[in-house]
Amino acid sequence: MTAVREAPPENRYGRSADQRADRRLKIVGSVLGVVLLGVVGWIGYDYVAGQGISAEVIKRQVVSDERVDIHLEVHKDKDAKGYCTLRAQHEDGSDVARKDFRFDERTDRIDRILTLRTTSRATSVELLGCTVDDGASH
Numbered sequence: 525m526t527a528v529r530e531a532p533p534e535n536r537y538g539r540s541a542d543q544r545a546d547r548r549l550k551i552v553g554s555v556l557g558v559v560l561l562g563v564v565g566w567i568g569y570d571y572v573a574g575q576g577i578s579a580e581v582i583k584r585q586v587v588s589d590e591r592v593d594i595h596l597e598v599h600k601d602k603d604a605k606g607y608c609t610l611r612a613q614h615e616d617g618s619d620v621a622r623k624d625f626r627f628d629e630r631t632d633r634i635d636r637i638l639t640l641r642t643t644s645r646a647t648s649v650e651l652l653g654c655t656v657d658d659g660a661s662h
Contacts (some may be wrong), residue, residue: 576656598634608654612646625629
């Protein structure tokens, strides 16, 4: 016959070391999770709130070998002044145009058709970024 080993009655001798360690890990994990969510939220808020000027290329049209028209939509704080930098590239990746366009209007949304003069035919147009006059780049 084999002997059956009986476990001590549950909760008779308090929690085991494994249960205490599991509880501690759950608490530490929860605290770290809350801290991580707070950091991600703070970074997201700072990014969105810190945007003085942001823009988006709506569409572009290559008019000729020396010209590209770009429809740019700009969102900014009403009183913000600054500029956005656009560049056009040839199919081999070389820059054929680069220009800064100023936006000083006292409005929060600007739709504008801009013209870039190019040194040869452009195949792509890219918004490099926008900068508020106080020097913050976005």
